[in-house]
Amino acid sequence: MEESESQSGENAKGTVRPTSSTTRSATEIYLVGQPASSIRGSKLPTMRQVLKFFFHTVNESGDRQETFKETVRNVLTFWNLARIKTISERGCREKLTRLWEHWRSLQKSRDRAAKDKVENFKSQLDLLWDIGAPDAVEDIEKNRLLTPADKQQDIAFYQDQRGERKAFMSGNDKIFAAKKRKQEERVEKQRSKQGRFAACEPSSSDSRPQTSVVADTPTEVEMEKKDTAIQPGRYTSKHPYVTVQLPRRILQEPALKELADRLRISNNEIVSVVAAVLRSANPPGDLSEFRISRETARRARASHLRQVAAAQREAFTPPPHAVVHWDGKLVKNVVGEEEHRQAIFISGRGHEEGKLLAVLPVKDGTGLTQARATARAIEDWSCASNVKALCFDTTSSNTGRVQGCPSGGAAGKTAVEAWVQTPRHGTGGESLCQQHLRQNIGPYGPSLPDS
Known part of the structure; x- marks a missing residue:
């Protein structure tokens, strides 16, 4: 077989030129088979069919680049009939060029080519020459001209062609073709309408005197360089104002x-x-x-x-064993006056990072004032019975035996099982409230009084 193939010969461009031999083997293409004058069948073309048509056409014309274009146009006919979106025509030609170059490399070195490469190429020849777009399936699903059943059928056909290739096309869908034709007519009519509006709209140069007709008139060469497609005009049918109804409040x-x-x-x-x-x-x-x-x-x-705030309190589920954190700070309001603010947190299972209950304005930073503010926040959030421990820093307003905040009833009417004292600022630790006040409390916020 190799002897007969070598007799067929090939020029520098890769064009197969059969000898005068009338035998069938004289025109047989290496690994591909006999050239074919057309691509036939009711399935999407395989790589073998594409190469057979390519070699037949290149033998007839002798122009390889034109043959690439002609082959791609014939293959696209099948894909358009199947209603499957493909990559661009240029991308198809580049893919066909790579396929031919792969065959060419095997043909040049067939005497010393590795058998596994040849067998791998032969095993792929009868598979689909896939030029489908990456979003081909999504394009089918978004096609408004197809019914749900047609969409499923087209997707199943495409997937079958990429695999076992048992399905086949039944012919041209006349109903879909009619819908497609009407859609194209509507698009063309809209483009023509936009083109007329663009032609009728006066340009800014019309109001100026034209001193040279030759300079303003484009030449034929310049007109050929311009895109002949109709560009949408600047005309818009939308009114510059929109009617809306606004509430009085x-x-x-x-x-x-x-x-x-x-x-x-x-x-x-x-x-x-x-x-x-x-x-x-x-x-x-x-x-x-x-x-x-x-x-x-x-x-x-x-x-x-x-x-x-009411909605947040209603949706809040306090932890079964809660720890209350609080701390105060002097902050400036919008008018520049300093006032006391107290942040109250609660932590526990499900709220390891801490849940902010309130940032309340207080008249001073004494222990009793902080105790009343903390107790009020706990009662508002209905978690007094869940408080099992208190966490605070080691200031006198917190650690005082008589006037300290914990002694003043910061936990409300509940049994506190532990007191947790945190170091003062700069001594190696901070409570949740201290971190919150240091990072988030600024000179202005929705909870501060507006001027």
Whole structure:
């Protein structure tokens, strides 16, 4: 067989030129078989079918690059008939070029080529020459012209062709073809409409005097370089204004209140923004018809915060054995005045990182004041019966035998089993409250009084 194949010969371009021998073996292609003048069948082409058609066409024309294009066009006909998305035509040609180069390397070194490489190539010849796009299956699922049953059938066919190749195409789907044709007509009609609008729209250069017609008129060469596809015009049918309905009590909308608290926008700022939006309408909105004022914003945000806090307390499940942490700090409010703030945490199983109960303003940092604030927070969150230990730093307001915060009833009406004292700042340890106050308590926040 190798002797007959060597008789067939091949030029430098890889074009197989049969000799004058009339035997069938004289025109047989190495590892591929006889060339074929067409790709036939009701399945997606295999690598063997593609190579057979390629060698037949290149023998006829002698132009390998044109043969690559012609072969790809014939293969794409089958994939389009199967309604399966493929890679670009250029990508198909590059893939076919790599396949031919692989065959060419084996053909050149067939006397010394490793048998395993040859056998591997022969075993792949009857497999699908897969040029499907990476999102081919997703494209089928998103096709609105197909019914769910057709989508499943197309996906199953594609998967079968990549495997056992038992399924086959039954022919052209006339119903789908009609739907596809109508869709293309609608798209073409829309493009033509946009093109007319773009042509009718006066350009900015029309108002200027044209001193040279030759300079402004493009030559034929320049026109050929331009893309002949119809580009969408700048015309838009959308009106510059949109009709909407706004509530009179716009500052009480939950989304607006949440945004103001999240971005830490003051009441004056949120009122100014809403008023500017209303005045930007056409015609400008009458501000007297809306309930917008600084006091309205303050009440709405305070009510929203109370609702959020109530929902948080309702959803909170305290740990069975809870530890209460507290600590105080002097912070400056928005007017620059210092005031006492006390943070109360609770920790336990399920809340190892600590659950913040409250950051309360207190009149001073004495033990009794801290005890009352801590007890109130514990009662508000309904976890007094779960408190088994107290955690605090070693200040006199906490460790005092008479006026200390634990002695003043910080745990409420419950039996405390342990006191945990943490070192002071800078001595090697911090409580959860100390960490929170050091990292998160700033000069302004939704819980601080607004000016």
